Amino acid sequence: MDSFEFNKIAGAILGTLMLTMALGLFSGFIFAPNAPAKPGYDLPMAVAEEAAPAAADAPAVPLPVLLAKADVHKGETFAKVCGACHNFPKGAGAKIGPPLWDVVGRPVASVVNFDYSDALKKKGGNWTLADINQFITNPKAYAPGTKMGFAGEANPEKRADIVDYLHTLSDSPQPLPAP
Ligand code: HEC
Known part of the structure; x- marks a missing residue:
């Protein structure tokens, strides 16, 4: 591989990386991440009740x-x-x-x-x-x-x-x- 070909490949990789970064920055503007007021998920209480019958399906x-x-x-x-x-x-x-x-x-x-x-x-x-x-x-x-x-x-x-x-x-x- 001569140095010209190497430069072409290196350039292509660098170009891809820069494009990825640019896209990341750009989408950051559009979809501003919304930090939740309270960390974690609110699990509805019904889920706990629904989970109970699953025990009956547990392996014998x-x-x-x-x-x-x-x-x-x-x-x-x-x-x-x-x-x-x-x-x-x-x-x-x-x-x-x-x-x-x-x-x-x-x-x-x-x-x-x-x-x-x-x-x-x-x-x-x-x-x-x-x-x-x-x-x-x-x-x-x-x-x-x-x-x-x-x-x-x-x-x-x-x-x-x-x-x-x-x-x-x-x-x-x-x-x-x-x-
Ligand atoms: C309504 C009457 C009835 C009830 C109640 C009943 N059985 Fe039976 N059992 C029979 C008959 C009739 C046979 C013969 C079955 C055949 O020839 O297909 C039998 C056969 C058997 C056999 C095979 C015995 C052999 O000599 O090969 C076993 C074991 C057995 N029963 C256990 C039980 C158990 C344990 C219970 C209670 C959880 C029970 N049975 C309830 C009528 C009954």
């Missing part, structure tokens, strides 16, 4: 965390709705639904002589705490066609209490999942 607390705080005695009380159709004590038979003693870890739809729906029969696997939690959230969504006529329990804390209680219905309950 994982089940093991809820289980760590769950209350077996509350669970036993909440499980009274299940008791309309299920027996809990060891050795008790079926009601409208299969007995729930030892249900955690039991193969799905495995109580002999209980007439399960095809929906549950084709599920397979063993009942985990997480599966039961999902099932009782919305039985019809978890197993479309299920015979369990229970609308579902929407409250995650209540469900954790219920699942925590079901987990005690065993001679040797498995440890709860670590949060």
